Amino acid sequence: MRGQLAPYMFLSPTLILVTLFFFIPLVMVFILSFTKLDMTNFGILEWWKPVNWSLDNYVKIFTNRFLSRILGNTIMYVAVTLALFNVGMALVIALITTHIKRRTGFAFRTLWFLPRITPVVVYTMMWRALAGPAPMGLINKYFLVPLGIGGGEYLLHTHPWVFIFLVNGFIGASFGMILFASAIESIPKDYTIASKVDGATTWQTIRYVELPMIKWPLLFVTTYQTLSLLTSFEQIMLLTDGGPGLYQTEVWSLTAYHRALTSYFGNTQWGYGAAWSVVLVIIGIVMAVIYLRVFKFGELVEEPKIDQL
Amino acid sequence: MKIALEALNKHFGKVKAVDNLDLEIGDGEFVALLGPSGCGKTTTLLMLAGIYKPTSGHICFDDRVVNHLLPKERNIGMVFQSYALYPHMTTFDNIAYPLKLKRVRRKEMKERVQRSADMMGIGDLLDRKPAQLSGGQQQRVALARALVKEPAILLFDEPLSNLDAKLRLRMRGEIKRLQEDLGVTAVYVTHDQVEAMTMASRIAVMNYGVLQTYGTPNQLYNHPDTLFVAGFIGAPPMNFLEMTFEERDNGFYLKTQALEIRISAERGALAKQNNVPQRVIMGIRPENVSIVAEQDPDFKAEVYLIEPLGREDLVTFRFVDEEIRALVPAPFDGRIGETICLKLDKEKAHLFNPETEVSVLRTGNGRSS
Ligand SMILES: Nc1ncnc2c1ncn2[C@@H]1O[C@H](COP(=O)(O)OP(=O)(O)OP(=O)(O)O)[C@@H](O)[C@H]1O
Ligand SMILES: [Mg+2]
Numbered sequence: 001m002r003g004q005l006a007p008y009m010f011l012s013p014t015l016i017l018v019t020l021f022f023f024i025p026l027v028m029v030f031i032l033s034f035t036k037l038d039m040t041n042f043g044i045l046e047w048w049k050p051v052n053w054s055l056d057n058y059v060k061i062f063t064n065r066f067l068s069r070i071l072g073n074t075i076m077y078v079a080v081t082l083a084l085f086n087v088g089m090a091l092v093i094a095l096i097t098t099h100i101k102r103r104t105g106f107a108f109r110t111l112w113f114l115p116r117i118t119p120v121v122v123y124t125m126m127w128r129a130l131a132g133p134a135p136m137g138l139i140n141k142y143f144l145v146p147l148g149i150g151g152g153e154y155l156l157h158t159h160p161w162v163f164i165f166l167v168n169g170f171i172g173a174s175f176g177m178i179l180f181a182s183a184i185e186s187i188p189k190d191y192t193i194a195s196k197v198d199g200a201t202t203w204q205t206i207r208y209v210e211l212p213m214i215k216w217p218l219l220f221v222t223t224y225q226t227l228s229l230l231t232s233f234e235q236i237m238l239l240t241d242g243g244p245g246l247y248q249t250e251v252w253s254l255t256a257y258h259r260a261l262t263s264y265f266g267n268t269q270w271g272y273g274a275a276w277s278v279v280l281v282i283i284g285i286v287m288a289v290i291y292l293r294v295f296k297f298g299e300l301v302e303e304p305k306i307d308q309l
Numbered sequence: 310m311k312i313a314l315e316a317l318n319k320h321f322g323k324v325k326a327v328d329n330l331d332l333e334i335g336d337g338e339f340v341a342l343l344g345p346s347g348c349g350k351t352t353t354l355l356m357l358a359g360i361y362k363p364t365s366g367h368i369c370f371d372d373r374v375v376n377h378l379l380p381k382e383r384n385i386g387m388v389f390q391s392y393a394l395y396p397h398m399t400t401f402d403n404i405a406y407p408l409k410l411k412r413v414r415r416k417e418m419k420e421r422v423q424r425s426a427d428m429m430g431i432g433d434l435l436d437r438k439p440a441q442l443s444g445g446q447q448q449r450v451a452l453a454r455a456l457v458k459e460p461a462i463l464l465f466d467e468p469l470s471n472l473d474a475k476l477r478l479r480m481r482g483e484i485k486r487l488q489e490d491l492g493v494t495a496v497y498v499t500h501d502q503v504e505a506m507t508m509a510s511r512i513a514v515m516n517y518g519v520l521q522t523y524g525t526p527n528q529l530y531n532h533p534d535t536l537f538v539a540g541f542i543g544a545p546p547m548n549f550l551e552m553t554f555e556e557r558d559n560g561f562y563l564k565t566q567a568l569e570i571r572i573s574a575e576r577g578a579l580a581k582q583n584n585v586p587q588r589v590i591m592g593i594r595p596e597n598v599s600i601v602a603e604q605d606p607d608f609k610a611e612v613y614l615i616e617p618l619g620r621e622d623l624v625t626f627r628f629v630d631e632e633i634r635a636l637v638p639a640p641f642d643g644r645i646g647e648t649i650c651l652k653l654d655k656e657k658a659h660l661f662n663p664e665t666e667v668s669v670l671r672t673g674n675g676r677s678s
Contacts, residue, residue: 190393197358197464198407198454199381208406212397 033057033275039268047271057275066247074252077164077236078229085169086225087218090176095206097177098184109181113174124238127167131155160240160249167235176221183214219295226291227284233257252280310370310461310494311336312357317366319352319518326352328518330366334511337492339485341499341509345541349518350498354464357496359383370461381410383462386455390467392447394439400426400450401435407458425453428487445476452484456491463488465497469504481508502542506530514538536666539592539659545623547592548633551663554580554589563591563658567629568608572655576670580660583669590661595623597654598635600643606650612643626651 008015034053037045046052061067082088093112097105115123133154134140144150156163187210195205211218233254236242242250242258250258260273312334319327327349334340342350355361356368359380367374375383386407394403401422402409408418426432429449439447448468455463468484469477485508488495499505505512506526514521514529514537522534533539539547552563561577563570580589610626610633617623622641625634626649635651643649660669 188391188393190389190391191395193355193358193360194387194389194393195395195406196360196380197385197387199410199458200406201381204410209395212395215397 029274029277032271033278035271036269037271039270042270057272058279060272061275061279066250069247070250070252070255073247073250074230076161077168077249077251078226081165081168081172081229082222082225084165086172086176086229087222089169089173090221091180091218093173093177094180094184095210098181099202105181109174109177112177115171116174120234121238123171124167124235127163128156128239131163156240157244160244163239164236164249167239168229168232172225172229176217176225179217179221180214183217184210187213215295219291223288223291226287230280230284230287252276252283256280311372312462312494312496313367313369313372314353315367315369317353317356317368318364319349319356319361320364325518327356327363330515330518330520332513332520332523334494334496336371337494339488339495339497339508339510341497341505341512342515343499343502343505343512343541344515344521345500348515350500350515351466352518353515354387354466354496354498357462358385358387358464384458384460385462385464386458386460387464388448388451388455388466388468390470392439392444392451392471394447394450394454396439398438399435400431400437400439400442403439403450404435404454404457407454411458421457422453425457426450428456429453444472445480448472448480452487456487460493463493463495465495465499467499467501468497469499470501484508503544506542514541516541532668532670533592533659534668534671536590536592536661536668539661539668543594545595545634545636547594547659548598550591550593550631550633552589552591554585554587554660556581563589563660565629565631567631570607570653570655570658572658576656579672580669583671584662585660585669586662586664588663589669590663592659592661593633593653593657595634595636597657598633599652599654600635600637601650601652603650605652607652609648609650612645612647612649615641615643615645617641 031053032047034055034057035045035047036052036054036056037047064070093109097108099105129136130138131154132138132140134144137155139155140150140153150158191209191213192205195209196202200208231253233251236249236251236254237257240249242248242254256273256276258273259269259276261268312332314330314332317327317330317332318325330349330353332340342353344350352361356363359375359378359382363376368376370383395406398406404422404426405418408421413421422435423432426435429452431446431449431453434442434446434450439450442450448471451468465484469480472480481504484497497505497508506529509526511523511525512529513523516537522529522538524532524534529538529542533542536549540549550565552565555562555564556577559574561572561574561580563572608628610628612624613627613632614625615622616625617639618636620639621636622639623634624637624641624643625632633651661667662669
């Protein structure tokens with residue numbers, strides 16, 4: 001009996017932490033999303049009782065007049081950041097840095113990785129400083145004003161989306177870059193040599209041989225980054241907080257945060273916010289399933305059919 | 310297509326992977342690059358293919374310097390030890406790849422792929438992925454891919470090393486026959502001397518990036534130029550004994566503590582002409598050591614080990630503190646520990662200068678006799 005218990009004893013600290021701070025909140029959020037729990041009825045509403053559960057929050061979400069705007073923002077934010085940066089730019093950097101001298105490539109990738117290990121607030125505040133109005137904002141002062149572009153306005157007000165893409169993209173790209181680069185470097189040299197002897201240019205070798213061989217990391221990064229972009233809101237919150245116009249840059253996860261944890265009227269609608277989160281989780285799951293289908297997951301794990309020659 | 314390598318060098322930092330290589334390969338010839346691991350065989354091949362740029366020297370195809378040509382401009386087919394079949398493509402797509410890159414029309418491409426696949430006997434495997442093929446089938450696909458664009462030169466980098474012994478033997482014959490039928494110039498890298506001997510019309514032996522010798526299998530086997538070649542070619546390997554060279558009473562003798570043999574005046578004179586030093590290394594192949602009856606042996610030795618090989622037995626003898634191996638007709642009826650009379654075929658003995666490791670039985674043209 002003791003022998004059987006021992007492994008669980010060793011696991012218990014982690015198990016307790018994961019249960020306390022992940023599984024219980026997960027279940028609670030799900031239950032909360034059916035209740036009207038907020039700051040005003042906290043301690044009064046018996047939210048754990050099914051009689052107090054209803055679909056009202058979900059109805060409220062889907063009849064919200066800003067829903068289409070928030071959804072559109074979310075899709076644009078995820079799609080553009082993903083395509084241009086987290087996968088697109090990551091792939092381009094990985095390809096370039098693996099087709100030049102090894103050390104140079106490695107040094108460049110390390111440099112690119114630095115923002116990721118900078119605290120997100122510091123990093124975002126640096127971008128805010130860059131985007132500031134003339135004469136304080138560096139972009140205005142050293143580029144736009146000398147070139148005579150724009151009137152030196154606060155760029156986060158005039159082009160909020162551009163900065164949201166850049167701020168997320170530069171960090172986001174480094175994740176895919178590292179994974180793609182190591183995947184490309186682990187392709188056996190014989191394949192690329194064979195391809196070149198077969199008559200391919202470097203670009204054709206990349207297109208027909210290297211890219212298909214890093215299908216797995218591509219799938220993984222695309223899926224993982226979609227989910228992480230869907231749920232990330234800290235940079236947007238720090239940059240524009242959904243503004244500057246009404247819901248102009250508000251994305252789904254930021255809405256959930258706003259509804260649940262901040263409010264214009266000093267009352268935080270925990271139940272309503274939880275419902276926004278639950279819908280987001282469902283969207284994420286659906287996206288992941290779609291990716292697996294599109295990338296033909298089944299084909300990747302096909303059984304070999306060996307027979308004697 | 311004729312190939313000529315002139316003073317070819319490839320250095321990786323301090324490593325001289327290929328060191329001042331001169332080599333000529335005739336049109337339609339099958340040449341083997343033979344040497345131990347790390348001697349620069351693959352590097353030479355990749356320079357031929359245009360993957361590596363030579364550090365210095367020239368590569369000529371038909372008298373045209375091709376150093377600057379890209380791989381795709383060289384019309385070369387290559388087969389790898391790893392097969393290097395693109396795992397995400399079917400057999401058809403693998404074979405068709407060189408044609409696709411050349412923008413060959415779909416219909417012609419289909420015909421040519423089918424033709425090379427049929428030639429390699431894999432015509433019915435075209436829709437399989439490489440992972441669904443056996444090693445031998447994969448090797449055939451790799452060959453078909455190399456052949457489909459009708460290359461002027463075929464390069465092989467140890468193509469048979471990953472196959473089992475029986476299949477290796479069969480593919481060896483097939484590749485040789487195919488090359489002869491197509492008349493394509495072939496360079497075949499191997500560290501297996503039997504493969505080199507059986508397939509190539511000429512063998513270039515390399516060691517530490519340096520060309521040791523270049524000649525027909527027969528020349529390399531019967532008249533090795535250097536100690537390295539003598540020891541490297543032939544299985545079981547040649548015996549080497551350190552001996553003293555002596556000229557007295559109008560005869561030439563080789564001596565150790567335990568034995569003395571007289572070599573022919575002709576060979577002795579040749580050795581003298583080549584400044585044979587007093588101490589020499591005598592090499593003799595196991596098949597040139599024979600067991601004789603009591604009368605007139607060169608020396609006597611004790612049986613130390615018997616290794617039956619089927620048709621023959623490989624017997625290791627010890628005498629004084631030397632060791633010599635002989636291939637004798639099976640079954641060998643001696644017992645371990647028994648003393649046996651042995652004779653050496655003196656006309657087949659090789660003599661090397663221990664300093665320069667070069668044969669002292671070379672004739673004027675550089676080839677040893
Ligand atoms: N890209 C490279 N960078 C640095 N050194 C290399 C490179 N390629 C080969 N070398 C070195 O050059 C030498 C010759 O290598 P090469 O691959 O030509 O040997 P090989 O004769 O093909 O050996 P093997 O039979 O093991 O395949 C080796 O010492 C190897 O370490
Ligand atoms: Mg090699």
